[in-house]
Amino acid sequence: MTLYLPWVGAAALLALPFVYHQPYPLHILIIILIWSFAYTSWSLMGRFGLVSLGHGGFMGVGAYVTALAWNYGHVSPWIGVPFAVVAAAALAAVVAYPCFRFRITGHYFALVTLALSGIVLQVITATRDYTGGSLGYTPERYRGGGSSLWALQFSDKTTWYLIALAVWAGGLYVWSRVDRSMLRYALEAISEDEDAAAATGVHVTAEKLKITVLSATMTALAGALYCQYQMFISPDTVSGISVSLQMVFAVVVGGIYVSLGPTIGAVITILLAEVLRIGFGTRAVGWDNIVYGVLLVLFIIFLPKGIVGSLTDLRRRAGWTSS
Amino acid sequence: MGIFDIYLLEAVINGFLLGGVLALLSLGLNLIFGVIDVVWICYAELIMLGMYGMYFLYTVYRVPIGLAAALCIVLVGVLGLVLHVLVIAPLLGAAPINQLLATGGVLFFLQSAATVLFGIEFKNLGLRLPVLKVAGMFVSYSRLLAFGAALIAMVLVYLLLTRTYTGTAIRAIAQDRQIMPLMGVDSRRIYLITSGLGGALAGLAACLLVLQYDVHPFVGLTFGPITFLICVLGSLGNFAGGFVAAFVFAEIISVGGLYLDLEWGYVFAFAFFIVMMFIRPEGLMARRS
Numbered sequence: 252m253t254l255y256l257p258w259v260g261a262a263a264l265l266a267l268p269f270v271y272h273q274p275y276p277l278h279i280l281i282i283i284l285i286w287s288f289a290y291t292s293w294s295l296m297g298r299f300g301l302v303s304l305g306h307g308g309f310m311g312v313g314a315y316v317t318a319l320a321w322n323y324g325h326v327s328p329w330i331g332v333p334f335a336v337v338a339a340a341a342l343a344a345v346v347a348y349p350c351f352r353f354r355i356t357g358h359y360f361a362l363v364t365l366a367l368s369g370i371v372l373q374v375i376t377a378t379r380d381y382t383g384g385s386l387g388y389t390p391e392r393y394r395g396g397g398s399s400l401w402a403l404q405f406s407d408k409t410t411w412y413l414i415a416l417a418v419w420a421g422g423l424y425v426w427s428r429v430d431r432s433m434l435r436y437a438l439e440a441i442s443e444d445e446d447a448a449a450a451t452g453v454h455v456t457a458e459k460l461k462i463t464v465l466s467a468t469m470t471a472l473a474g475a476l477y478c479q480y481q482m483f484i485s486p487d488t489v490s491g492i493s494v495s496l497q498m499v500f501a502v503v504v505g506g507i508y509v510s511l512g513p514t515i516g517a518v519i520t521i522l523l524a525e526v527l528r529i530g531f532g533t534r535a536v537g538w539d540n541i542v543y544g545v546l547l548v549l550f551i552i553f554l555p556k557g558i559v560g561s562l563t564d565l566r567r568r569a570g571w572t573s574s
Numbered sequence: 575m576g577i578f579d580i581y582l583l584e585a586v587i588n589g590f591l592l593g594g595v596l597a598l599l600s601l602g603l604n605l606i607f608g609v610i611d612v613v614w615i616c617y618a619e620l621i622m623l624g625m626y627g628m629y630f631l632y633t634v635y636r637v638p639i640g641l642a643a644a645l646c647i648v649l650v651g652v653l654g655l656v657l658h659v660l661v662i663a664p665l666l667g668a669a670p671i672n673q674l675l676a677t678g679g680v681l682f683f684l685q686s687a688a689t690v691l692f693g694i695e696f697k698n699l700g701l702r703l704p705v706l707k708v709a710g711m712f713v714s715y716s717r718l719l720a721f722g723a724a725l726i727a728m729v730l731v732y733l734l735l736t737r738t739y740t741g742t743a744i745r746a747i748a749q750d751r752q753i754m755p756l757m758g759v760d761s762r763r764i765y766l767i768t769s770g771l772g773g774a775l776a777g778l779a780a781c782l783l784v785l786q787y788d789v790h791p792f793v794g795l796t797f798g799p800i801t802f803l804i805c806v807l808g809s810l811g812n813f814a815g816g817f818v819a820a821f822v823f824a825e826i827i828s829v830g831g832l833y834l835d836l837e838w839g840y841v842f843a844f845a846f847f848i849v850m851m852f853i854r855p856e857g858l859m860a861r862r863s
Contacts, residue, residue: 300669300671302671302674302675346848349851349852350851353851353852355851357670357671358613358670358671358674358810359806359810361613361671361674362613362802362803362806363806363847363848363851365799365802365803366799366803366844366847366848367844367848369799369800369803369840369844370841370844370845370848373837373838373840373841373844374837374841376837377834377837377838377840377841491795492795492798492799493795496678496681496682499675499678500678500679500682503675536689536690536694537685537686537687537689537690537791538686538690539686540682540683540685540686540689541682541683541686541687541690543679543682543683543686544679544680544681544682544683544684544685544686545679545683546679547675547676547678547679547682548661548676548679548680548683551665551668551672551675551676551679552661552664552665552676555668555672
């Protein structure tokens with residue numbers, strides 16, 4: 252029975268927009284899927300103790316490069332998105348390689364990557380003549396709106412839902428591939444003890460670099476997707492330190508060591524924000540982050556494995572005692 | 575050419591003064607990291623609260639500015655204590671990265687609590703300090719004041735650490751966390767004192783910054799990152815290193831900002847940081863081990 256469960260779930264998710272197309276709930280679902288994908292990308296490396304606060308930067312590169320290429324070069328997102336993703340991957344490699352080569356780990360690594368997202372944010376703000384600075388930026392509509400496969404702009408939410416669903420499922424697939432690969436064992440060994448791992452023949456720098464570039468690539472794709480869907484990006488929503496922290500928060504709440512953890516984290520955080528926004532209107536500004544902040548602290552103190560992780564543990568423990 | 579040089583000199587001097595403020599910012603963080611081995615990601619948010627404290631005490635409740643500053647320092651010091659007791663103490667045995675993330679949660683909390691309580695408007699003291707004109711150059715008086723106060727605070731902290739019993743205990747704990755409790759030092763008490771002291775330094779920084787900058791809930795993001803980078807560049811926990819790094823950073827920002835926008839000054843500073851991490855990953859002034 253449990254074997255069929257993922258397939259039933261997948262079928263239900265696929266069929267959903269055809270039987271139910273209220274625009275607002277669909278919009279929320281799309282947003283949740285896109286962010287779930289971004290959070291999953293972060294957790295790819297986060298679960299091995301590689302806590303990056305630079306993912307806001309990768310997301311910003313993904314979003315802004317795509318939009319700038321479209322507006323200034325009239326380059327289709329079909330070329331712009333791969334280009335943006337490669338740019339983010341290159342950025343990740345350039346920053347991460349020396350970090351790993353020179354054994355910058357733990358909170359030093361977190362702070363170096365923090366500098367990275369700081370740089371991306373400041374560059375976006377400083378080049379305000381091109382990027383609109385902190386006021387945000389809008390990719391031009393293709394011939395005055397409407398849908399276009401060439402411009403990757405769709406006016407109906409169903410298409411976007413399916414795209415976001417496919418990308419999200421792809422993210423989960425990558426996650427499970429990594430979970431079953433040798434890379435995972437190598438990285439787990441590295442996160443326990445780098446010297447011991449190196450002594451047993453693990454190429455520490457190369458393995459860490461692989462996962463970092465993979466994670467950055469996916470995060471940039473999430474940024475590009477977000478940009479194409481929302482048609483509006485600003486440094487606050489796709490870049491900078493707060494976005495990086497938001498990723499960390501959602502993943503920690505959902506569960507960092509399980510595949511669906513980041514998704515659950517995204518569901519919880521986005522629904523919480525929406526419920527507060529609808530329930531309290533403008534009076535709720537800031538309240539969602541108050542709740543996030545308190546929850547983040549409480550989770551790290553009491554439930555460091557997150558909701559899904561702790562539930563899985565509970566079930567496993569119950570299973571052992573009954574058998 | 576002459577005019578050009580005087581602008582450059584002005585930028586260098588202002589950078590130097592900014593360096594004093596940045597050095598003060600990094601001092602508190604370095605102290606906490608050096609002793610408790612925890613990075614307070616929310617350090618700049620404590621400063622933000624201190625700035626609000628100054629704003630309310632001085633502008634709204636009309637407390638004399640000296641008293642307001644003293645109250646503000648005590649207030650943020652107490653906040654540092656509370657932060658330690660509520661968030662850091664339960665996590666002392668946890669992975670360092672969890673401690674960092676938990677204070678990230680506090681950052682979220684403080685930022686949005688300030689948004690809810692105080693609104694997102696920019697507020698300032700409504701106090702205009704004169705700009706000094708020295709030999710054709712403009713030097714901000716408030717920066718000069720901040721620089722002086724920062725220097726005095728640093729000397730005081732230095733004296734406290736080297737000349738008193740408590741200070742010796744703090745330095746000893748920083749060197750060896752395991753042995754000192756066996757030598758009869760109450761590490762919990764030392765941690766509390768350090769947290770309070772770190773908070774008080776944040777409060778002092780707040781008093782000085784509020785003279786130059788408007789306060790709003792996200793002001794912490796303006797100097798938070800730069801403070802961490804300074805501490806890392808100077809080797810976390812190394813006071814002298816943080817001091818040197820603060821001046822290097824301030825000069826880059828100030829001189830870089832002279833030729834291009836201020837943001838580019840920050841971009842250069844961040845880029846310089848990343849390059850330095852490659853050249854000297856252990857920080858500018860790391861002790862060789």
